[in-house]
Amino acid sequence: MSAPDSVSNAPTPDDIQWIPSSILESVRTADLFSNEAPLTVDYGCGEGAFVLAMAERHPERNFLATERLVGRVEKVCKIAARLGLRNLRVLRLENLYAARFILPPDSVSTSYVSFPDPWPKRAHQNRRLVQPDFLDAVRATLVSGGELRLKTDDLPYFQWMEKIIADSKGWERVAWDDDASHPLTNFEARFIAQGLPIHKTILRKIA
Template sequence: MPLVRVRQHVNPLSQKYLVATAPPNLQDIFAKPERPLHLDIGCARGLFLLEMAEHQPDWNYLGVEIRQPLVDRANQDRNMRQLNNLHYLFCNINTSLKTLLPPQSVQAVTIQFPDPWFKRRHQKRRVVQPELVEALAGCIKPGGWILVQSDVLEVAEEMCDRISENPAFTRQNQNWLPENPLPVPTERERTTLEQGMPVYRSQFQKP
């Protein structure tokens, strides 16, 4: 299939993205909804989750992305591989997460290389806001975890600070993790490391 061309940046505070996405029926989108659920926030083209779903078929994977064309293409790729443990959903996670998933239904969350929104006046558009962390505290199971990664130190530090501020989560590493604890890297991670640049990553657990 040809590559889908979409805008690189989408303003999540635009009016059209402020309507919450209807929650999916997990019984409909996964063949075995009782499996542990991994939520990937900002999944882009979904290639990371495609590999994860094949590598760990005993988990379910839900990717959420604010750019509809990427979601449509990702679900086509999933169908071609006949993966019944993977689904992609178009939504603004900051608007939708409170009602998107049942309480304590998620085992793992990844937020990897989110848009850094470098300009100060745009930083309120960054995905990891206190309200998102609070919603994650509600949907993640006890013993579940969050992994954050970025190649921008300021963004990584801000994500870690905001998650650490919530008493539901405990940071598992004092310094940046030297290796990715997951078996599959994202495209951005591969490119960053190939260029000899650092990746700042940290993991948090909900006791």
């Protein structure tokens, strides 16, 4: 007896993880999803609480999560498969590389960078994700009016972001006023439990 369609069509973790056939050319989003729904990208998704909850809440959107750690990628893919999510793909790749070389231009409606590693030592600050090159690369992937939403608990890193944003052209700053309706990221839940302030800003792509 064959399995009912709803079971046989359930995605597996391998269906959720996206391994590009080539990392030397940008992808067509139509190759990733079965529809052309607006795309949200979560750079450095970690254990994925945020992007999993968003994908569950918003079946009318598509989601791509990037993460460099294999264990985290596997965990997110397993949970997504268990939840039957067909609108989420997970890419194990470095964030800047994904934004610069893999995502096509003008294809993303919203990007999130939540609690990127702060690299507090001065000698390590060149490892921070938010740099002029990263903002330029993310901006190129966004549709006109698309947004990059940044959050960190780390005030010195936020002040660093502010300086880089001030020198980066083609954005307007927007107030982050819909936070209450957003699921928490794994790190955000931890920081809120510790009573730490969260620093955040939204950049909207303008011509």
